[in-house]
Amino acid sequence: MKPMIFTLVGKDKPGLIDSLAKTVYALKGNWTGSNFSHMAGHLAGFVHVDVPEEHHQALLDAFEAHPDLRIHLVPGEANTPENEKVVLVDVMGNDKTGIVQELTSVLHQFNINIIKFDSSCEPAPNWGGTLFKAQAKVAVPRGFDLDALTDALEDIANDLVVDIEIRR
Template sequence: MSTQKTYLVLSALGEDQPGIVNRLSRVILEHGCSIEDSRMTVLGDDFAAILLVQGKWNTLAKIENLLPELQRQLGLTIISKRTGERKQVGNKIPYIVDVVAMDHPGIVNNLASFFAERDINIEDMSTNTYPAPHTGTPMFSVHMTIGIPADTHIATLREEFMDYCDGLNLDAVLEPFKGEFA
């Protein structure tokens, strides 16, 4: 008997309203499935969610069949895609990156370019804008989890990264991840 899990990725987007998470999670639970991983937030006036739902292939099919009705009821656009278990690619060391700067275009692209050029995968990322206390200056923050190849010399990478961020006037931290890493 196969022990491979079956997954469905759901992406939902629509006008924010109370009860969306309750309704989505209830449908998943009622069909014998579970949410293994998710990101949910309000962006502007809209609710956005990405959920990794785990279940038997037939229970996932039932959820897929319900999606048009669920979209209509909740006023959401929902996209689904079957996926498998994440495969571990190489030996990666998890690190956290936190960056804060005055808001300006290109911060995410600059950081992504720095890591891509070094074959470092961005595993998770969130960004936020906010007014600085007292001055109201628009600020931008980035928090990411990255997977650094095990053969990378961390001290050299940290020095290159800090120099890179200094050149862009970004206040940055690169430190080991202290939790569970996918």
């Protein structure tokens, strides 16, 4: 088995994921991971499958011919390096322009790779504004000083009224 990673985008409708899963199964593949999001009537996501090498081209052809999705093969391996660990960073506070840029800038300053980033804004009637929430799943080197990251994020938290929790 050899890993294949795909990105996909298309107008959402019932049965899209099922059609992909059936294709992978028919080619004796194993669906090992995926991440999908629905936004504004569209579906976007990543799929990681392990497929026997002799079925790679058949899977590519089947996915390229899918009538409802634009699907692209992403080169590369599907594993997190052994010298890294995954850390979750939760952020919540008053929304303001630039909050995502400030958060991601701190992560970038530490040369931290963002594996997954989910954010949303919702009404906060008790506060009279909009509440920003985000969760970042990041890869840090083993032995990385999480306290230094916490301090740097808290430094911007005072300006942003952001509560940060890092789960190890």
